[in-house]
Amino acid sequence: MRDKILYVLGALAILILARDLYVIAGLPQEAAQGAIFKIIFFHVPAAWTAIVAAITALTMSVQFLRTKDFKYDAAAVAVTEVGLAFLAANLVTGSIWARVIWGIWWTWDVRLTSALVCWLLYAGYLMLRHAIEEPTQRATFAAVFSILAFLDVPIVYFSIRWFRTQHPAPVFLSSNGSFPADWTRVLLSNWLGLLLLAIVMTAIRLRQEESQREIDSLRRAAHAM
Amino acid sequence: MHLLAQTLLVAQASPEDIMQELARLQRNFHFLSYGFAAAWIILTLYVLMLVGRERKLKRQITNLKAMLEERQKMT
Numbered sequence: 458m459r460d461k462i463l464y465v466l467g468a469l470a471i472l473i474l475a476r477d478l479y480v481i482a483g484l485p486q487e488a489a490q491g492a493i494f495k496i497i498f499f500h501v502p503a504a505w506t507a508i509v510a511a512i513t514a515l516t517m518s519v520q521f522l523r524t525k526d527f528k529y530d531a532a533a534v535a536v537t538e539v540g541l542a543f544l545a546a547n548l549v550t551g552s553i554w555a556r557v558i559w560g561i562w563w564t565w566d567v568r569l570t571s572a573l574v575c576w577l578l579y580a581g582y583l584m585l586r587h588a589i590e591e592p593t594q595r596a597t598f599a600a601v602f603s604i605l606a607f608l609d610v611p612i613v614y615f616s617i618r619w620f621r622t623q624h625p626a627p628v629f630l631s632s633n634g635s636f637p638a639d640w641t642r643v644l645l646s647n648w649l650g651l652l653l654l655a656i657v658m659t660a661i662r663l664r665q666e667e668s669q670r671e672i673d674s675l676r677r678a679a680h681a682m
Numbered sequence: 683m684h685l686l687a688q689t690l691l692v693a694q695a696s697p698e699d700i701m702q703e704l705a706r707l708q709r710n711f712h713f714l715s716y717g718f719a720a721a722w723i724i725l726t727l728y729v730l731m732l733v734g735r736e737r738k739l740k741r742q743i744t745n746l747k748a749m750l751e752e753r754q755k756m757t
Contacts, residue, residue: 478718490710491706491707491710491711492707492710492711492714493710493711493713493714493717495714496714496717496718499717499718499721500717503721539728542724542725542728543725545724546720546721546724546725549717549720549721549724550717550718550720550721553713553716553717553720554713554717556713557709557710557713654725658728658729658732661732661736662732664736665732665735665736665739668736668739668740668743669739671743672739672742672743672746675743675746675747675750676746678750679746679749679750679753682750682753682754682757
């Protein structure tokens, strides 16, 4: 049953994203930037998906520290790994856009740097988990690290409001925003597609954590024999 | 009005200007396709990584269960 739901969600995500790709191709080019502007339809939803993943990881980590229930630890690692993939997609698409508009692949701007630091912190979280053998100690240290890593997320989000950055000013949820309503609909639809994809990926990754726990208990049983 | 303005602009532009603008638009479009391709490649690679890990875990579970059954038979 669970597998069927995942297949349906995955297929739905692919359908939405394929349809959106067709819609995006038909949209007019932005006056100043031209076709490359359309990268926003992937760049921004990927960032929002990564933020949702980071908030979920924070919640799961706090829940683990509160309850010591390993299902929260499994959820935290699953959602962090998926969020990392989406943040990587966000950073790469942003860099490609920058090459055309700014003439450079990268600049040490507050938004870009804080996003890269965020990626490195969550990659560090996954590395930390590999470095600790004992499950309770691993889950506790990882939960604390995840909470600390989350401190960077508001900096990434608000950096374009707090500082004068080379990165464009916010066009959504802002008084200066001038994103047309029909474009916003496409962007939100693409976000829904990516979010569904992230949910499917997280559910698969979560199942793998359950399998890993089963392997650990089978190994313990084999040692005890 | 918009069409008239564009026609007047094109009439003033030299052939070099038009070629340059066409090249810019082409480059812009190429980079857009690289961007979408890169994003999809990252997500596809992650999915492939998940599939590979899933297979490895299933194989490990099967092997461990077989080993435990064998040991139980021996005892």
